[in-house]
Amino acid sequence: MAYSxxxxxxxxxxxxxxxxxxxxxxxxxxxxxxxxxGDVMRLQIQVDDSTGMITDAKFxxxxxxxxxxxxxxxxxxxxxxxxxxALQIDNMTIVEELNLPPVKIHCSVLAEDxxxxxxxxxxxxxxxxxxxxxxxx
Ligand code: FES
Ligand code: FES
Numbered sequence: 027m028a029y030s031x032x033x034x035x036x037x038x039x040x041x042x043x044x045x046x047x048x049x050x051x052x053x054x055x056x057x058x059x060x061x062x063x064g065d066v067m068r069l070q071i072q073v074d075d076s077t078g079m080i081t082d083a084k085f086x087x088x089x090x091x092x093x094x095x096x097x098x099x100x101x102x103x104x105x106x107x108x109x110x111x112a113l114q115i116d117n118m119t120i121v122e123e124l125n126l127p128p129v130k131i132h133c134s135v136l137a138e139d140x141x142x143x144x145x146x147x148x149x150x151x152x153x154x155x156x157x158x159x160x161x162x163x
Pocket of ligand 1: 063065089090091
């Protein structure tokens, strides 16, 4: 299967690989796994409490090229967005941007799920109710 150029670029030069300090109250961590293949993705956001803006995002993905590319792209998109705007990131936008084939759609779902999990972790740490999301097929 041929990967698109954008996937290869994010795979070879992933943006924002790394770790944020989990002990900080303004850092949210999402850790999700894909039942389809067992790949695992950790995505973290750092929020400026006074503005509600995401000032930093990092990821570590143990998975396929599409999952790495999806999380790299997701962290790029997250930076500079508000938490509310971040919730609008849909996996199909990632699919379109990276030109992922149907068998790789779940890799992008992993990134969306990781974003949601990171936001919920941030909310929980700050006394906010967790958001209940609908399952993605
Ligand atoms: Fe092999 Fe995802 S299925 S890395
Ligand atoms: Fe499973 Fe990409 S995350 S193949």
